[in-house]
Structures are given as structure tokens and as C-alpha cells.
Amino acid sequence: MKLMLIVGARPQIIKSAPIIHEAQKHREIELQLVHTGQHYDFEMSKIFFHELDLPDPLVNLGVGSGSHAWQTGNMMIKLEKTILENKPDVVMVPGDTNSTLAGALAAAKLHVPVAHVEAGARSYDMRMPEEINRRLTDHCSSLLFAPTKNCAKNLRQEGIRKQLIKLSGDTMYDALLQHMSTAEKSNILTEIGIKTDEYAVLTLHRPENVDTPKTFENIMKAMTMLKEVIIVFPVHPRTKQRLAAAKLMKQTQAANRIKLIEPVGYDEMLQLTQHARMVFTDSGGLQKEAFWLQTPCITLRDKTEWVETTELGANVLAGSKLQRIVEAAREIKETKGIKVKLERLRNPFGEGQAAQKILAQILKRG
Amino acid sequence: MKPINNSYTIIVGTRPEIIKMAPVIRALKEQSQPYVFVHCGQHYDYNMSQQFIDELELPKPDYGFKVKAYSPGLQTGRILTIVERVAKKVKPRVVLVEGDTNGVLASALAAVKLNVLVGHVEAGLRSFDLRMPEEHNRRLVDHLSKYLFTPTEIARKNLERENVWGNIYVTGNTVIDAVIQHMPLAERKSSIMDRIRFRRFALVTAHRAENVDDSAVLKNFVEAFAEAPIPVVYPLHPRTKKRLRQQKMWKKLSKTENVHLLPPLGYFDFLVLMKNCEMIITDSGGIQEEATAPSIRKPVLVIRLSTERPEAVEAGFAKLVGVEKHNILTAMEQTLNEEERLPKTSPYGNGTAAEKIVDILNQSNSVFRKPYTWRNLLDQT
Numbered sequence: 001m002k003l004m005l006i007v008g009a010r011p012q013i014i015k016s017a018p019i020i021h022e023a024q025k026h027r028e029i030e031l032q033l034v035h036t037g038q039h040y041d042f043e044m045s046k047i048f049f050h051e052l053d054l055p056d057p058l059v060n061l062g063v064g065s066g067s068h069a070w071q072t073g074n075m076m077i078k079l080e081k082t083i084l085e086n087k088p089d090v091v092m093v094p095g096d097t098n099s100t101l102a103g104a105l106a107a108a109k110l111h112v113p114v115a116h117v118e119a120g121a122r123s124y125d126m127r128m129p130e131e132i133n134r135r136l137t138d139h140c141s142s143l144l145f146a147p148t149k150n151c152a153k154n155l156r157q158e159g160i161r162k163q164l165i166k167l168s169g170d171t172m173y174d175a176l177l178q179h180m181s182t183a184e185k186s187n188i189l190t191e192i193g194i195k196t197d198e199y200a201v202l203t204l205h206r207p208e209n210v211d212t213p214k215t216f217e218n219i220m221k222a223m224t225m226l227k228e229v230i231i232v233f234p235v236h237p238r239t240k241q242r243l244a245a246a247k248l249m250k251q252t253q254a255a256n257r258i259k260l261i262e263p264v265g266y267d268e269m270l271q272l273t274q275h276a277r278m279v280f281t282d283s284g285g286l287q288k289e290a291f292w293l294q295t296p297c298i299t300l301r302d303k304t305e306w307v308e309t310t311e312l313g314a315n316v317l318a319g320s321k322l323q324r325i326v327e328a329a330r331e332i333k334e335t336k337g338i339k340v341k342l343e344r345l346r347n348p349f350g351e352g353q354a355a356q357k358i359l360a361q362i363l364k365r366g
Numbered sequence: 367m368k369p370i371n372n373s374y375t376i377i378v379g380t381r382p383e384i385i386k387m388a389p390v391i392r393a394l395k396e397q398s399q400p401y402v403f404v405h406c407g408q409h410y411d412y413n414m415s416q417q418f419i420d421e422l423e424l425p426k427p428d429y430g431f432k433v434k435a436y437s438p439g440l441q442t443g444r445i446l447t448i449v450e451r452v453a454k455k456v457k458p459r460v461v462l463v464e465g466d467t468n469g470v471l472a473s474a475l476a477a478v479k480l481n482v483l484v485g486h487v488e489a490g491l492r493s494f495d496l497r498m499p500e501e502h503n504r505r506l507v508d509h510l511s512k513y514l515f516t517p518t519e520i521a522r523k524n525l526e527r528e529n530v531w532g533n534i535y536v537t538g539n540t541v542i543d544a545v546i547q548h549m550p551l552a553e554r555k556s557s558i559m560d561r562i563r564f565r566r567f568a569l570v571t572a573h574r575a576e577n578v579d580d581s582a583v584l585k586n587f588v589e590a591f592a593e594a595p596i597p598v599v600y601p602l603h604p605r606t607k608k609r610l611r612q613q614k615m616w617k618k619l620s621k622t623e624n625v626h627l628l629p630p631l632g633y634f635d636f637l638v639l640m641k642n643c644e645m646i647i648t649d650s651g652g653i654q655e656e657a658t659a660p661s662i663r664k665p666v667l668v669i670r671l672s673t674e675r676p677e678a679v680e681a682g683f684a685k686l687v688g689v690e691k692h693n694i695l696t697a698m699e700q701t702l703n704e705e706e707r708l709p710k711t712s713p714y715g716n717g718t719a720a721e722k723i724v725d726i727l728n729q730s731n732s733v734f735r736k737p738y739t740w741r742n743l744l745d746q747t
Contacts, residue, residue, distance in 0.1 A: 076446070077444070
């Protein structure tokens with residue numbers, strides 16, 4: 001049974017790690033790991049592979065960055081060739097990046113069954129390229145692994161046949177549980193010189209936030225207004241460019257409570273998130289990780305595909321409006337025993353056995 | 367020089383797309399709306415399609431691309447890049463596509479990836495058979511479009527069932543507009559009737575693989591046409607001709623007095639034959655629609671086991687007769703003896719679909735909400 005797993009961007013690699021490790025336990029599975037090279041920095045991605053203890057990919061297509069359509073088109077062309085050469089029985093695509101969609105389309109057009117991991121997530125904001133990738137990937141898949149009941153419901157509402165949908169839980173949660181022991185050994189806090197609860201983590205990378213100088217400025221201004229906490233800001237190289245372009249670099253560096261740091265590894269990020277007072281982010285994955293680590297999250301977007309976290313009250317959508325961000329942060333600070341409250345919440349993302357369930361299904365259909 | 371930026375951009379690839387988009391192009395022209403016409407065809411039939419555009423007296427495409435690709439992934443990938451290039455230059459208000467080919471999916475995907483809104487003409491068709499590549503393309507294009515122009519209520523229900531995010535408008539099928547607009551051209555340009563040796567005849571088309579590749583079915587057809595109660599005119603698809611030869615039925619059929627075999631015909635010749643026949647016997651999907659247009663209005667016998675055009679059957683234009691010789695003959699007999707009972711109007715609209723489409727587009731505010739306007743993305747290099 002040949003299983004081709006297509007990854008490209010960093011969150012996809014995290015989501016795939018538990019599946020790869022699980023597949024390695026089954027002798028009947030021949031895993032074909034394909035890296036599209038969508039990630040802008042191959043070296044960084046290599047370190048990441050090492051940290052997550054992943055085998056080298058069978059191929060790296062080296063597509064690189066470019067506009068969405070160019071990237072998707074080139075990945076499709078190269079992935080089609082890879083699929084024809086390696087003849088997988090199933091092509092598995094996790095997440096919602098251009099690599100996900102290109103892999104799903106290339107496979108579906110060759111009549112190779114597509115399995116989508118993290119199927120059914122919906123923000124219903126069609127301006128997000130990820131939303132389009134998710135939707136289209138779901139509609140050309142023949143096995144859809146929904147991380148939560150809500151995701152499964154979303155799929156049913158789009159007329160996708162029930163037999164194709166499997167509730168698996170979230171492989172990102174599997175990954176997190178598997179890494180907690182190593183994450184705890186990380187000394188990132190000492191390196192930065194901060195202590196538990198005295199800081200907040202900020203991550204930003206979405207074009208609607210960082211490409212519009214005015215919006216970016218609003219967010220950074222809100223951060224300087226939060227007097228009681230230190231802001232730890234791991235900066236994505238793209239974001240750093242934008243920060244400079246928006247003439248915010250000086251200002252940010254001058255505010256000594258804002259600590260710009262290089263992007264960190266997976267374990268370090270888990271450690272940082274776990275001990276933070278709160279998290280500000282526009283990423284999808286970090287909203288869930290904060291939820292699992294019982295850290296309150298403020299999402300710098302108007303909509304989220306992880307409505308499970310907002311409905312449970314662990315995550316607040318603040319958009320990019322200065323006032324809303326500041327208020328949301330104040331509310332968190334003023335809520336007594338918030339950690340305890342978050343600890344008591346049920347986890348709609350499964351029990352950390354998603355990878356096992358997914359592979360059991362794949363073998364069953366194989 | 368017409369204004370280019372912020373225009374409606376129409377992308378066509380195949381001949382059926384050109385036929386069904388022609389009324390939309392004309393409607394845009396009539397209402398003096400700025401538009402850009404892009405022809406992005408496969409290399410092997412690009413020149414023929416270009417010629418076809420001339421024959422339909424449509425304006426010349428503003429951009430033309432010959433796409434050489436031998437696999438679906440390569441084709442989709444290439445068109446994605448081409449359409450992105452055009453869109454960056456043109457900055458379209460809306461990209462309009464028609465149908466369900468790989469090219470349509472690629473064009474729509476390129477647009478939506480630039481945050482340009484997509485309008486899908488003939489949206490909401492479903493065969494519910496995911497082994498057909500067209501079914502994937504249809505679904506995906508419907509799920510990324512902002513404007514879904516459906517030919518019928520059934521198509522609208524399909525889309526509602528899938529909770530598409532775009533707006534659904536039942537406009538009728540532009541194929542009816544196309545027949546109305548193209549019939550006068552066809553009658554002027556075609557001389558096919560001079561070649562037909564019968565005054566009254568049934569027009570036959572049969573080329574679907576599931577029919578002509580099945581020797582038992584092919585035999586049923588040959589015998590039924592030979593014994594038909596009315597002479598038969600049968601333009602042959604090369605594939606059908608090949609199968610007939612292989613099955614040693616070619617001689618018999620070509621010598622039958624009652625049957626007039628013809629080489630494959632152009633669009634205009636075919637329209638004229640449809641207009642002048644007594645009935646149409648077909649396994650094609652599109653012909654079932656065209657036959658209901660007011661300038662044709664002919665009974666159709668569908669020689670297939672199922673149809674994805676239930677509207678034509680429900681309205682009383684088409685009858686699903688299957689592939690048995692006896693059933694085909696009985697249905698022909700019945701149709702001949704029947705008083706004309708065809709409905710006055712087509713279930714696919716009254717020929718104003720294109721006009722409605724253009725009106726709807728003009729009335730809506732065709733830009734994504736801020737701050738994600740197409741300008742953001744298109745201005746990035």
C-alpha cells in the first residue's frame with residue numbers, strides 16, 4: 001500500500017509528523033513523503049524536519065515562493081509528474097495551503113483517491129486564500145478526516161457524502177502531546193530573560209495584517225499600550241520586511257517591552273505558549289495550540305476556522321482594531337482564575353490518537 | 367481603444383464554451399460594458415476555434431493562448447499561470463467562465479487566487495458521478511464563484527444543497543439565446559439542406575463511448591435506423607464510424623436506402639438540420655437543450671439509460687427511450703403519430719439568459735470587501 005503524503009509549509013509538517021511516525025510502524029505501508037518546497041526557506045524547513053524526527057522526503061520539488069496562482073500551477077505540474085512516477089494508492093494532503101490544493105487537484109485529475117487531513121474547517125471568509133484551498137480540497141477528496149464534530153457537520157452541509165467523512169481528531173493535538181516532555185526541557189524563557197506569566201506571545205504573518213502599513217501600525221500600537229506585559233514577538237522574515245517597510249522597526253525596537261526574536265522551533269514555541277499570560281496571533285494553528293496549553297488567545301482576525309475555541313470562550317476575535325485588541329487583553333487580565341477555567345474546558349479535538357485513526361481507515365480502504 | 371482595466375473578462379477554451387458565451391459577449395457589447403475576451407484553447411484545436419469565433423461574427427479575442435499540454439495537471443497548471451498573467455494586466459472586475467472543463471477550473475482558480483470575483487455561467491449541473499472529471503470541475507468552480515448563473519431551478523437546488531458561498535441566480539441557459547441568435551446566421555451560411563435526399567427525416571447523433579463501444583448497443587442502433595418508420599439522417603463521429611467498421615456493420619448501414627450517412631458536421635449545418643427534421647434521436651446532452659429553443663422546438667428521443675437533463679423530459683420535449691431496438695422503433699412510431707404537443711416555451715429559459723447575467727453583474731458591487739480588494743493583490747509583483 002503506497003501512501004503519498006504531500007507537505008510544503010511548516011504547519012503542515014507538524015500536522016503530518018504523527019502520521020509519518022504512525023506509518024513507520026506499519027510494514028504494509030510504503031510512505032512516499034513529498035515536499036513541495038513551498039516553504040520559503042529550505043534550510044529552516046530542514047532543521048524543522050530534524051526537530052520533529054522526520055525522515056528525509058522522497059523528493060523536494062523546490063517550487064519556492066511566488067504568487068498564489070503561479071505557485072499552485074507549478075506545484076500541480078510537478079506533483080502530477082511525481083504521482084505518475086511513484087504510483088501511490090492514496091494521496092494524502094494535510095491542511096489548507098497551496099500545496100494541499102495542488103496535491104489534491106493533481107491526484108484527483110489522475111483518478112488517484114485523495115485523503116484530506118483537517119477536512120471541514122471553515123471560516124466562511126472567502127477572502128482568505130486558505131478558505132478556498134480548504135473548500136476545493138474537500139470537494140475533490142474521497143476520504144475526509146474531520147478533526148472535530150463541527151468540521152464534520154460543515155462538510156455534511158456542503159453535500160459531501162457521509163460515508164466519505166471520518167471523525168478522526170486533530171493530528172496537531174497528537175503532535176503537541178508527543179512533544180510536551182521535550183518542550184518542557186527547552187530553556188527559551190531563560191534565553192530571552194522572561195518568566196512565566198509576565199509576557200505575552202505575538203505572531204503575525206497574514207498579508208491583510210502585515211501588508212497594510214496602517215493595520216500593522218494599529219496592531220503594534222496596541223502592543224505598546226499593554227503596559228503590564230512583555231511582548232515576545234518571533235518575527236517571520238516576511239513580517240520583518242514589512243515591519244521595516246511600514247517604518248515601524250525603530251519604534252518597535254525602542255519600546256523595550258517588545259522583544260523581537262528570530263523564529264523559534266516547535267518545542268520552543270510550545271514552551272513559550274504554555275507559559276505566556278496570553279497569545280496574540282493571526283495564525284490558525286497557534287489558536288489551537290494556545291487552547292490546548294490553556295493559554296488565553298486573542299486572534300487578530302475577523303473570522304476563524306476554529307470556532308470551537310471561540311465558542312468555548314478560550315479565544316477572542318479582535319480583528320486588527322486597536323481598541324478591540326486592548327480591551328480584549330484587559331478583559332483577560334481582569335478575569336480571575338482564567339487558567340483554571342480554561343483547564344476545565346472539554347477538548348473537541350480528540351484524544352491525541354488522530355494519526356492512528358487515520359491510518360486505520362486508510363488501511364481499511366487501502 | 368477600449369478601456370481595459372476593471373472590465374469583465376470572459377475566458378473561453380472549447381467550442382461549446384464559445385457557443386454558450388457568445389450571447390454574453392453580445393449582451394456586454396450591446397450594453398456598452400467594457401470587456402476583455404480571452405481565448406485559451408488546446409493547441410490542437412486552437413486554430414479551428416479561432417475560425418469558429420469568426421464564423422459566429424464575434425469580436426476577435428483580445429488575448430489568445432495556444433496551450434500545449436498532454437496531461438490534466440500540466441494543462442491546469444499552465445492555464446493557471448497564463449490567466450494570472452492576463453488578470454494582472456487587465457485587473458478584471460469579474461472573470462466569467464462557462465461549463466466544466468479543466469480550462470474552466472484553471473481560469474476560475476487563477477482569478478480567485480488573485481481575489482478577483484468569478485462568475486460561473488451554467489452553474490449547478492450535477493451528474494453525481496465523481497468518476498467523471500467534469501463533475502469535479504463543476505463542483506470546484508461552483509464552490510469558488512461569487513456569481514452562480516444557473517440554467518434551471520433544479521441546478522439552483524443542487525447548489526443550495528451544497529451551501530455554496532456565492533449568490534445564485536436562475537437565468538436560463540445561454541444555449542437558448544445562442545440558438546436564437548445563431549439560427550439566422552446558420553440559415554444564411556449553410557447549404558446542408560441541398561445535400562439531403564429526404565424531405566421528412568429524423569436526425570440522429572450517437573457517439574457516446576458507452577453506446578458505440580458496446581457492440582450489442584451499436585447493433586440495436588443500426589437495425590433500428592434501417593427499419594425506422596421515417597428516413598434517418600446520421601452525421602457520423604469518426605469514433606462511431608470506426609466502431610461500425612470494426613463490427614462489420616458499416617457496409618450494411620451505408621447501403622441502406624432509408625439512412626443518409628454524413629461526415630461530421632459544423633455547428634451551422636447541424637442547427638439547420640435540427641430545424642428541418644421531424645425528430646431528433648440522440649445520446650448527447652447539449653442537443654437535448656438546443657432542441658427546446660423556439661427556433662428549433664423538436665421532439666427528442668434520448669437513446670441512453672439516464673439523462674442529466676431531467677428538465678427536457680419533464681417539460682415533454684424529450685423522452686428517455688433507452689438503447690433497445692424495439693423501444694427506439696416504438697418511440698419513433700409514437701412520435702410520428704402524435705399531434706404536436708410540445709410546450710410553447712423551453713424549460714431552459716426564453717433566450718434572455720445573457721441579458722439577465724449582464725444586468726445582475728452591473729447591479730452588484732463587484733469588489734471584495736476591504737482590505738482584501740483585488741487591487742491589493744494585483745498590484746503586488
